[in-house]
Amino acid sequence: MIYLDNAATSWPKPPEVLIAMTDALEHAGGNPGRSGHRLSIAAARVIYDTRETIASFFGVSDPLRVIFTGNATHAINLALKGMLKPGDHVVTSSMEHNAVMRPLRNLDREGVRLSITPCATDGSLDVQEVARAVTSGTRLVVMTHGSNVVGTIILVAEIASIAHRAGALLLVDAAQTAGALPINMSEMGIDLLAFTGHKELQGPPGIGGLVIADNIDISQIEPLIRGGTGSRSESEEQPDDLPDKFESGTANLAGIAGLGAGLKWIQERGIDEIRNHLKKLSRSLIDGLSSLPNVKVYGTLDPERSVAIISFTVDGMRISEIGLRLDEEFGVLSRVGLHCAPAAHKTIGSFPEGTVRLAPGVFTTIDDIQKAIQAISRMVRS
Numbered sequence: 001m002i003y004l005d006n007a008a009t010s011w012p013k014p015p016e017v018l019i020a021m022t023d024a025l026e027h028a029g030g031n032p033g034r035s036g037h038r039l040s041i042a043a044a045r046v047i048y049d050t051r052e053t054i055a056s057f058f059g060v061s062d063p064l065r066v067i068f069t070g071n072a073t074h075a076i077n078l079a080l081k082g083m084l085k086p087g088d089h090v091v092t093s094s095m096e097h098n099a100v101m102r103p104l105r106n107l108d109r110e111g112v113r114l115s116i117t118p119c120a121t122d123g124s125l126d127v128q129e130v131a132r133a134v135t136s137g138t139r140l141v142v143m144t145h146g147s148n149v150v151g152t153i154i155l156v157a158e159i160a161s162i163a164h165r166a167g168a169l170l171l172v173d174a175a176q177t178a179g180a181l182p183i184n185m186s187e188m189g190i191d192l193l194a195f196t197g198h199k200e201l202q203g204p205p206g207i208g209g210l211v212i213a214d215n216i217d218i219s220q221i222e223p224l225i226r227g228g229t230g231s232r233s234e235s236e237e238q239p240d241d242l243p244d245k246f247e248s249g250t251a252n253l254a255g256i257a258g259l260g261a262g263l264k265w266i267q268e269r270g271i272d273e274i275r276n277h278l279k280k281l282s283r284s285l286i287d288g289l290s291s292l293p294n295v296k297v298y299g300t301l302d303p304e305r306s307v308a309i310i311s312f313t314v315d316g317m318r319i320s321e322i323g324l325r326l327d328e329e330f331g332v333l334s335r336v337g338l339h340c341a342p343a344a345h346k347t348i349g350s351f352p353e354g355t356v357r358l359a360p361g362v363f364t365t366i367d368d369i370q371k372a373i374q375a376i377s378r379m380v381r382s
């Protein structure tokens with residue numbers, strides 16, 4: 001089997017991740033921040049360790065500014081719904097995943113003013129388009145760092161400068177880039193970063209987070225949910241302290257332990273080495289697919305300007321048939337369709353059918369890529 005669906009979720013996970021999860025449940029199984037006994041303290045330590053690792057991984061100095069959520073969708077909803085009020089202006093791009101688009105469409109109906117900056121057919125975003133859309137009334141710019149359909153990367157630092165000049169904040173959806181590209185929030189000017197644990201960060205599903213930059217005043221963000229935090233239990237009001245203001249309910253201990261181990265695993269290998277490996281795989285996939293008859297490859301076709309996500313279609317073949325045959329006849333696991341991002345497909349010209357998406361991961365080899373290309377070649381020539 002050749003797993004090329006790492007943009008949906010990465011697989012397999014490093015063994016260290018599985019060990020850390022089991023270990024946390026076996027040896028630190030108390031409820032963190034609730035009881036004062038040793039197992040509760042041990043659980044709190046596991047969680048704090050991961051908070052520290054995430055903060056340093058994304059270039060934030062205060063670990064309490066790492067807010068754990070269930071996934072990137074939850075983190076994006078927390079930021080959007082926590083900040084935007086009727087009358088506020090928000091700017092996004094035409095390449096967004098529905099994790100951004102659906103909450104924005106909903107907020108738009110409630111009176112938030114939404115501008116969608118058009119991207120080019122390769123998914124790239126001209127920063128001048130952002131500059132045209134952002135005004136002095138803009139409260140937030142929200143954009144995906146790397147497209148989940150074609151992998152195209154946006155120029156975060158330039159967009160941050162545009163947002164900041166207008167007095168707006170920048171929320172980055174790093175679902176596809178965290179763990180695949182180096183991200184330093186303070187150097188890049190990112191104010192809010194939503195990430196998910198189960199893709200290139202190598203963690204399990206069910207854990208993600210919102211990282212709030214050191215200089216952001218948290219009084220401008222309302223919690224998405226309120227409830228027990230283990231702190232200030234005498235009060236029936238939500239605490240204002242971090243991270244409790246935004247983290248109600250029992251934490252996902254095993255998920256956080258697994259995510260922490262995933263991050264350490266990445267740090268040991270080095271994010272630059274991972275990036276170089278993924279770039280080589282992309283290059284080989286793009287070149288192989290582009291050489292086949294009747295195959296159209298979408299995106300920049302440039303691994304320097306994208307993460308390792310490649311979309312293609314074949315003239316005269318339905319994408320559902322390609323996905324099914326790749327799985328059943330060749331053991332190549334892909335994802336077909338719209339990938340929860342209809343706006344992106346409208347932008348690149350593949351709506352409503354969608355594309356076949358291939359997403360190698362850290363464990364994919366060049367040999368895997370060659371076999372996948374051979375499989376597609378046999379299909380398109382048969």
Ligand SMILES: Cc1ncc(COP(=O)(O)O)c(C=O)c1O
Binds near residue numbers: 007099144147148175
């Ligand atoms: C660009 C992008 N944003 C957000 C998400 C949502 O991530 P999750 O399903 O983990 O919340 C995804 C998932 O595929 C994604 O690709």
